[in-house]
Amino acid sequence: MSTDEDNTTLYNPDRRGFLKCMTWAGSAMVWTVSGGIPRSHLIGQAEAAETGLTFAQVSDSHLGFNRPVNPDVTGTFQEALGQATSTADKPAFLIHTGDITHLSTAEQFDTAAQLLGATKLQVYTVPGEHDILEDDRKSYLNHYGKGTQGDGWYSFNTQGVHFIGLVNVVNLQGNGLGDLGQAQLEWLEKDVKGLPASTPIVVFAHVPLWVVYQDWGWGTKDGGQALTYLKRFGSVTVLNGHIHQVMQKVEGHVAFHTARSTAFPQGVPGVAKGPGPASVPPGELKNFLGTARISLVSTSSPLAIVDTPLVG
Amino acid sequence: MRSLIKPGLLFACLFIPAVAHSNIAAQLKIDNFKFGPDKLVVAQGTEVTWTNQDDIPHSVVLTALGVRSKVLDTDKAFTYQFEKAGTFSYVCGLHPFMHGQVVVK
Numbered sequence: 343m344s345t346d347e348d349n350t351t352l353y354n355p356d357r358r359g360f361l362k363c364m365t366w367a368g369s370a371m372v373w374t375v376s377g378g379i380p381r382s383h384l385i386g387q388a389e390a391a392e393t394g395l396t397f398a399q400v401s402d403s404h405l406g407f408n409r410p411v412n413p414d415v416t417g418t419f420q421e422a423l424g425q426a427t428s429t430a431d432k433p434a435f436l437i438h439t440g441d442i443t444h445l446s447t448a449e450q451f452d453t454a455a456q457l458l459g460a461t462k463l464q465v466y467t468v469p470g471e472h473d474i475l476e477d478d479r480k481s482y483l484n485h486y487g488k489g490t491q492g493d494g495w496y497s498f499n500t501q502g503v504h505f506i507g508l509v510n511v512v513n514l515q516g517n518g519l520g521d522l523g524q525a526q527l528e529w530l531e532k533d534v535k536g537l538p539a540s541t542p543i544v545v546f547a548h549v550p551l552w553v554v555y556q557d558w559g560w561g562t563k564d565g566g567q568a569l570t571y572l573k574r575f576g577s578v579t580v581l582n583g584h585i586h587q588v589m590q591k592v593e594g595h596v597a598f599h600t601a602r603s604t605a606f607p608q609g610v611p612g613v614a615k616g617p618g619p620a621s622v623p624p625g626e627l628k629n630f631l632g633t634a635r636i637s638l639v640s641t642s643s644p645l646a647i648v649d650t651p652l653v654g
Numbered sequence: 655m656r657s658l659i660k661p662g663l664l665f666a667c668l669f670i671p672a673v674a675h676s677n678i679a680a681q682l683k684i685d686n687f688k689f690g691p692d693k694l695v696v697a698q699g700t701e702v703t704w705t706n707q708d709d710i711p712h713s714v715v716l717t718a719l720g721v722r723s724k725v726l727d728t729d730k731a732f733t734y735q736f737e738k739a740g741t742f743s744y745v746c747g748l749h750p751f752m753h754g755q756v757v758v759k
Contacts (some may be wrong), residue, residue: 409709475725517751616687
């Protein structure tokens, strides 16, 4: 269990200079990696409304989790979905980057289907490790596997953007690092081969494709191989979950971004004693949960991402 | 007295082996993404029970023995009886950076 000492960093996220809260603008919050690394843009609602494509990312809803840090994950997920879909520039679709359920039970998948269905939006998912705990991944694939390949990977095009959903939680490697595997890598190479380099690419997967913190398995062992197939593209945005906090970095034309959970925050790597749920001061939980909205902007920069806490 | 001893011996023959077996038990806890103790030394025949006291589900995978527990939610337990001597390493299937070892003598 997390101790108070574990969690003090959450009240003061820039304690180690790892992440710095740059600004608050209405309910949108921008985080950036300190130390001169380029950051994603904050865009206002008006600007977002003028763009051709906006979609929302939710992650790590962990339906079925009921520990004291958040005994109502269904409620906070519902609130996050409401927040993501109720604004004037309603997103074109939702992406859920995994850990939809906490224990892969039929009841938890049913709850997810009801809540996601209520948004009336197309939902694209990839599994987290919590979604494939039972029955050899069948429950997840029965709900979300239609039209996918292998363990549930796929791609689609919309409004000139090529989206790729990858699965990196089936065969966790030493230290728990994610793994794409040879079959998926070969598929990815073929999938993008014929695309012009000017095509904006959005990749989404549960575990970060870049190594955030190896000691806790927060990275993907063969993520670098996947990125070699994408480096020729002018704009690549990689969206992940798993670590229940916002982290971003940009490498060349590739922007990496992890989303908050809608269920509970986790400790800051290198500071907290473990990667478990981190309790927060009473009444402040929703500052640590949230959603991300992503808009296509016509520049050579990566897509603009606005992370929004449930309150703020 | 003789008539009392015989039933006593019979009782011992019938029940002592079973009682001796189930009396050897050891407990391990899982908390904050750690097995505790991470190295446990037990005698052959010991039943080792892992109890998850963490806020997150975990599992126990004894790779060399081909043993894999179900996923253990908070307060759930898994028991395995070690029949053979040896050193058995294990990990959590969900978080393989969690390591432990049971030494059976």
